[in-house]
Amino acid sequence: MSDFSGNILGQPMPSASDEGEVFEVFQQDQKDPFPHHGGNVRAPDGELAVHYAREFYGRRQESSRLWIIPRSALLEVRTQTPLPPAREMFGDGETQVNAAQSFAVFGQKQAGRPLVWVQDLEEMAPEDAEKVTRRTAQNIEGGYVRLWVCPRSAILELTNQDLLQPPLDRSYRRLDGYNIREKLRIARQRVQAEKELSS
Amino acid sequence: MISESEETRVTEFRDYLARGGKVEATDWMPDGYRQALIRFIEMHANSELMGALPERDWIMRAPTIHRKLALTAKIQDEVGHAELLYRLVEDLGKPRSASIEDLIAGKGKFHNTFHYATKTWADVGTIAWLVDAAAIVSQHALRDSSYSPYARTMQKICWEESFHMMHGRDMIITMMNGTAQQREMAQEALTRWWPTLMVFHGPDTPAEKDKDISVWHIKSKTNEALRQEFLNAQVPRLREVGLIIPDAELRYDEQRERWIYSEPQWDDLRAIARNQGPATAERVGFRRMSYEDGQWVRDTLLQRHSTTTAEYIA
Numbered sequence: 001m002s003d004f005s006g007n008i009l010g011q012p013m014p015s016a017s018d019e020g021e022v023f024e025v026f027q028q029d030q031k032d033p034f035p036h037h038g039g040n041v042r043a044p045d046g047e048l049a050v051h052y053a054r055e056f057y058g059r060r061q062e063s064s065r066l067w068i069i070p071r072s073a074l075l076e077v078r079t080q081t082p083l084p085p086a087r088e089m090f091g092d093g094e095t096q097v098n099a100a101q102s103f104a105v106f107g108q109k110q111a112g113r114p115l116v117w118v119q120d121l122e123e124m125a126p127e128d129a130e131k132v133t134r135r136t137a138q139n140i141e142g143g144y145v146r147l148w149v150c151p152r153s154a155i156l157e158l159t160n161q162d163l164l165q166p167p168l169d170r171s172y173r174r175l176d177g178y179n180i181r182e183k184l185r186i187a188r189q190r191v192q193a194e195k196e197l198s199s
Numbered sequence: 200m201i202s203e204s205e206e207t208r209v210t211e212f213r214d215y216l217a218r219g220g221k222v223e224a225t226d227w228m229p230d231g232y233r234q235a236l237i238r239f240i241e242m243h244a245n246s247e248l249m250g251a252l253p254e255r256d257w258i259m260r261a262p263t264i265h266r267k268l269a270l271t272a273k274i275q276d277e278v279g280h281a282e283l284l285y286r287l288v289e290d291l292g293k294p295r296s297a298s299i300e301d302l303i304a305g306k307g308k309f310h311n312t313f314h315y316a317t318k319t320w321a322d323v324g325t326i327a328w329l330v331d332a333a334a335i336v337s338q339h340a341l342r343d344s345s346y347s348p349y350a351r352t353m354q355k356i357c358w359e360e361s362f363h364m365m366h367g368r369d370m371i372i373t374m375m376n377g378t379a380q381q382r383e384m385a386q387e388a389l390t391r392w393w394p395t396l397m398v399f400h401g402p403d404t405p406a407e408k409d410k411d412i413s414v415w416h417i418k419s420k421t422n423e424a425l426r427q428e429f430l431n432a433q434v435p436r437l438r439e440v441g442l443i444i445p446d447a448e449l450r451y452d453e454q455r456e457r458w459i460y461s462e463p464q465w466d467d468l469r470a471i472a473r474n475q476g477p478a479t480a481e482r483v484g485f486r487r488m489s490y491e492d493g494q495w496v497r498d499t500l501l502q503r504h505s506t507t508t509a510e511y512i513a
Binding site: 041 | 221227286289504
């Protein structure tokens, strides 16, 4: 299971493949130490995937960095997963990675939590990357439930702050953008006055 | 570890869920669980998408630029949420196009409140405040869902929606502080929408009869618990600004620690479940029209996909 073809995530979902490819999205805010998994988008190609990811994972200025990774480039390493893998999702993927290169590793510490970037691996063959990832998973305290690994070169990165943190007035999106306390005071006063009047 | 016999596997899977076990998209799951998730999340996705339509009609009629910006942002959020949820459904095996085609053929289900017409600007405030409040109660409870991709999406959606309710409440309070005519308009909207809110969470089904709770742990709270939570939070808020809730029976029973209300209009909800609500045909028709109008965009993107795929191969 060391090749990146036919891996569990790389298999395009049945019948959706003609409508584009799925890209996993990792996001990072100024206060996040590392990128964490946000969700995914389906897009016709990488360029549009970056735009979609910005729209779905960055329009609320919640990200200062986005990593967009085609599923076909991801390999899932399962270590302590309580359930078996979805076997029907295995198949012949299309992305073959043969040459030695560097890899990024993401891990899930606890079931249900999002995966978070763990480390980059120096230039090595893909089969070694999987072995090293598996070893890392066991060595780190507490271990990982599952890990994802992908070639560093497969990550599309968006850090353009003009796109992610545009200098616009977004006060209408914020709770403190509404002067509701003062309005409530006036409303309560009116209701109270009406009550006194009728009694 | 889960064993090979299908029946044992399903039993073990159900035990795993009963212990609070979490499931990811790449994990094995029994078909019953997969189908239940598709049905549940697809309806949620449809509701987000259809929920944008009643509000959309009011963008051009918003009274101030601040209201227009807020309303536009809210609609953008709802459509964005639909997109995230259709992606989850897709990973479970039903393509987005199939969900949309079911929806525009009148076969898709969506929340009852979006089957009604909007008549005044006060409706926009009432929807943003109270329909969103009702939805947030449900969505908060879904953050514990056994299906982790759904639970995490709920966390994101709840965070994004935090301003929707405030925007609606601010609109209604502003109207209540305005002229007698504005107050009347706000009251009339509440009177009209209240019955739809009382059936929003569905009939009082006991947890053991609701498979989504007792077997699959997709949701964690009963319909009635959600309705009580909604009433707890919103009844005082409505009353303090002078609004009258159109239900003479509505009161809090201190002893039973629950709200008592007159029997909601379940027949109306049943008609809507058959897609026979007052504005169902118009809304589904509009969605169909915009889907057909957008065909050229999908064709162009598809072409782009095949071109870029060809480039990879070459």
